[in-house]
Amino acid sequence: MSRVQPYELALDPPLRTARETMETRRGLLFRAEEGPGGIGDAAPLPPFTEPYEESRAALERAADAYDQQGWPAAFRVVSSRHNGRLEYPAARHAVSLAMLDWRGRTQEEPLFEQLGGTARTPVPVNATVGDGSPSETAQSVADARNRGFQAVKVKVGRGAVDRDLERLRAVRERVGSTVSVRVDANGAWSPETAAAFLRDAAALDLAAVEQPLPVEQTLAHTDLRGLGTPIAVDESLAQFPVQDLLAADVADWYVLKPMALGGVDVAAGVGKRVARQGRTPICTSIFESVVGRTAAVHLAAALDTTEAAGLATADRLVTDLAADPAPVEGGVVIPPSGPGLGIGEVGVDG
Template identity: 45%
Template sequence: MRIERFSLALATPLATARGTIDAREGFLVFVDVDGVRGVGEATPLPGWTESLDVSRAALDRARRAAATDGWDAVLGTLADAGVPAARHGLALALADARSRTAGVPLYRHLGGEHAECVPVNATVGDGGIETTVAAAAEAVERGFSTLKIKVGTREVAGDVARLDAVRSAVGDAIELRADANGAWSREEAQAALDGFADLDVAFVEQPLAADDLAGHAALRGGSVGVALDETLAEHAVETVLDADAADVLVVKPMALGGPDRARAAALRAREADLDTVVTTTIDGALARTGAVHVAASLPDPPACGLATADRLAEDLVAEPAPVAEGEVCVPQESGSVPESSLPVGR
C-alpha cells in the first residue's frame, strides 16, 4: 500500500463550517490485490470528515496492519474509527482493483445493472435575482433539467423572489431544488417551504442545523420535500430514519466512508421510501468518478450532484466521466476509471 499526498487548487474558494479553503488536499491510495493495482482517493473536508493529519495517520496504520490482518479486516477497523475519508481512500482502491480483476466497471462490481449515464443537477449560486436567473438560464441551455439553487444568505422573502424569477425564466419542465446549508431557524424554514410550494420546488436541502432532527421532521408533510445532507455527517442513516426527519437523503461517499457504505446507505433509504441523491465533497477526479459509479449502481437514480469538476482549477487525471447535456457518462471499462486515466505516481 502506497500513500501519496496531493493538493488541488479550487477555481473559487469554498466556504465551509470551519472557514474558507482555496484547495482540496488529500491522498492517493495505491494497493496491490493479487497482482492487480487499485487506486483510491482520500480527500478529507473538516466539518464533514476527519482532518488531513488524522486521515494520514489512519492510512499509515492501515498500511501497517494490512500486512498481517488483511484488507477486509483493516476496512472493518476503519469503519468505526471516525476517519471516513481514510476509509474511502482504501475502500475505493480495493474496489478498483477487485473490479478490474472481475473485468467489470465498478458500478457492476457494487451490484448495479448496466448504466450508460446518470442525470446530474447544475448548482446555481446565491447571487441576486438577475445573476441567479442568468446562471439558471445558462445551465438550462447547457442541457441541465434539474437546478439546485443556493439559498439562506438573505431574508426568506428574497429567496422566494429569486426562485420565483427562476421559475418564470426556465418554465415548468425544469426541476428546482434549494439548498440552505442549515441557515434557517424553524420559523424561517417553514416560511420558505410555504413560499416555495407555489413554485413547485421539489425539495429544500438542509433547511435547519444538522443536529435538529425534530425540527426537520416537523417541516415534512407539505408539497416541498426535506432533504438532509450535513445531518449525515453527525447522525447515522438509521437515526435519521427513526426520527422520520427526511424525504430525501444526500449521500456523499467521502463523508460516509467509501462507495460500498454510500451504496448501502442509499439502498437502506430506498427501503424506507426515501429518495437518495449522490453527490461529492468537491473531490478530485478519482473520488468523483467513484461517486458516479455509486449513483450508477442504483436503479433509476434522480439527478445527482456530480457535476462538480468545474469547482477545481486542476485535477488528478483527465476527466474520466464527462458531463454533457445534463448527464454524466459512466465509465464502462473495468475498474473505476479507464486504465489510461490511472495516476502512476506524483
C-alpha cells in the same frame, strides 16, 4: 511508490464552507500495487469527515497493516468507531475504494456492478447556482439549462427569506417549468424561518429543500414535511445513523456523500435502505479528485435514481489527477465501462 500519496488541487472559484474558504482541495491517494493494482481517494472535509492530518495518519497505519497482513488488517485500522460513528470516514473511503478497484480489475468487472448495478445507465446531474441577485440567479439557471442541465440546485439561506423567494420567483419567470429546481439552505434556518419559507414557496414547484435546519435540530425536520415541498437531509447523515432518521421520518430525500459515509460500499447500503423505505437517495460529492468523483458516479448508476445527482464538480478543479472518464455532457454523466473504476493512469505531481 508509496501506498499513501498526498495531492493538492487548485479550485477556481474557491470553495466556501461554513468554516473557511478553500482555494485548494487537499486529499490522499491509497494504492494497492499487487496484480492489476487499485486506487482509492480520501478527501477529508470537516465537519463531514475527520481532519486531513488524522486521515493521513490513519492511512499510513492502514498501509503498514496492509503490507503485513493484507486487506482485513487495513480495514480494521480505518473502521474504528467512536460513539457509534466512524472515526475516519474519508480514510475508510480510500481503503475500501482501492480494494473495490483492485477486485474489479482482477475480475474485469466495473465498479457499478460490484455495487449492485445492472446496467451502464446515464446519470443525470444538477448544476449548482450560488448566491446572487434575482437577475443573476435567473441568468445562471438559464445558462445551466442551455448547457443541457435539467436540474439545478440554488443556494439559499445567506440572506433574508424574502430575498431568496424573490430570487426563486425570478428563476421561474425566466425558465418556467423547463428546469427542476431544488434549494439548499445548509442548515441556515430556524424551524420558524424554514416553515415560513416553505409556506411561501409552495407555489414555486420546488423539487426539494435541502437541509433547512442545522444538524442539532435534525429531528425537527419531521415537522416541516407536508408543507408543500419535499425535505432533504444532507449534513444530518454524517451525524445520525440512517436507521434513526428513517424511523423518525425526517425527510423525503437523503443526500449521500460517500466520502462522509465511509465509502461507496457503505453509501450503496444506505441508499438501498432508503429506497426500500420509499424515500429517495441522492448521490453527491464534496469536490473530490477524479478518483473519488468517478466512484460516486458508479454509485449513482448502481442506485439508479431518477433525481439528478450532485456530481458536476470537475469544472471547479484547475487540474486533476487523471483524464476524466465520466465527463458531464448534456447534463448527464455515464459511468466508465472498464474494470474497476475505469480510470486511466493516475499521477500526483511532485
